Amino acid sequence: MxxxxxxxxxxxxxxxxxxxxxxxxxxxxxxxxxxxxxxxxxxxxxxxxxxxxxxxxxxxxxxxxxxxxMPEALSERVMNALKADPRTLDLRALAPHFYNLSERILELFEEEEMVDVLGDAFKKRAADIADHAHNSRGAVGGGVDFLRGLDETERQLFRVAHDRAKDMRIWTGEAKRK
CATH class of the missing domain: 1.20.58.2050 (Methane Monooxygenase Hydroxylase; Chain G, domain 1)
Structure with missing residues (x-):
């Protein structure tokens, strides 16, 4: 930090x-x-x-x-939803900096199960983020609602993955440099 x-x-x-x-x-x-x-x-x-x-x-x-x-963004209800299907949650509505908040809270509370749930949720959500970032039509069409639910860490991940995919298309000659 x-x-x-x-x-x-x-x-x-x-x-x-x-x-x-x-x-x-x-x-x-x-x-x-x-x-x-x-x-x-x-x-x-x-x-x-x-x-x-x-x-x-x-x-x-x-x-x-x-x-x-424990803040509402990390309540038992949210943890259960993350266990069920983390891709359906709007993390930004819970906390704009959800993962940063989680990290700080886990420094204060000893919650081993929460560490596992948050790690698994991030991995699953990161796979979706990579899919949306590499699919140029997905990011434009149905991606607006998807992007709206990402917290700041996930938005940064999306930007980096999207830029690298664009750079790769330019390098291979599939897209023109602007």
Whole structure:
């Protein structure tokens, strides 16, 4: 992760459900109540970077301020859908940077099964992405809906595969250079 990587910055801004373990005086602004206190047990969606920082006490052995909860984009319902057929999910609707978010969440939670599900889903979706990228008619015709459901990592993969396929057609003389 680079300091200047816009995808990392946008991933860190993704909202994550957090439950406050302690009462925090005067921090009610986080839930829209300026000057109020946040009560213990209050659940608030916070940016990933902030939730991670507030939960750091658990890793240091002290009492933590918040407990991080699994985001909706990685819920059990989504994992079951990915197991069934990952190609049918609109990952962009779940989280524009779905795989980057997954990577960050898996650094915080120990979910071995989730690692396997996400790896298998990426492999299956990557095969479809390669098919669409190499088929010039598929990318133009029915590809708009397909491209709309890809997260940013998959869109970058599509661009690279599409450009390499185009370069190969030019090299073999099947297409003209513009």
């Amino acid at each position: 680079s300091y200047y990587d816009i995808d990392s910055i946008l991933t860190d801004a993704q909202k994550l459900p957090c439950t406050f373990e302690l009462e925090v005086p005067g921090l009610g602004i986080l839930e829209g109540n300026a000057g109020e206190d946040i009560k213990a047990g209050t659940r608030i969606d916070l940016p990933l970077w902030l939730g991670e920082m507030l939960s750091i006490g658990a890793r240091l052995g002290t009492s933590r301020l918040v407990t991080l909860d």
